[in-house]
Amino acid sequence: MKNKTLLEVGVKAFIVNDGKYLLLRRTKAYEGETFVRWDIPGGRINPGEATIDGLKREIDEETGLEFKEILSVLAAQDIQRVPGRHTVRITYLATCINPDKEISLDLLGPTGHDDYRWMSLEELQKEPHDIYLDSVIEQILAE
16 A cells, blocks of 8 residues: 655745845744744645745735735745655745735734744844745845
């Protein structure tokens, strides 16, 4: 019998505004970890949903911001932190139409985030953050 693994596609956005990036602090630690980390907006796309539509939806749900444009694709990563689940995550560098708007972390009920902050990449590197962001940060710094 074959080992069944759930394959999912996730989308994330490094939203940039005036040299700072929007970070959201998770309310719960990732499975197998004991402390919360900073992360960027995003989540899994729904079956039949285009990746860009999923990205727009996730940005709106998690922040209340309105997507403007993709500046570049930063990474495609294999995320396998949960046994039996394989997520292919695409991370974009993006902008929003209304970046100065107050961020709404609870538009659709608990979003899994309890705080937000606009940070430079240097500030983010000093904070506990999702380990999968390290290579993406390096990519942005290299551009």
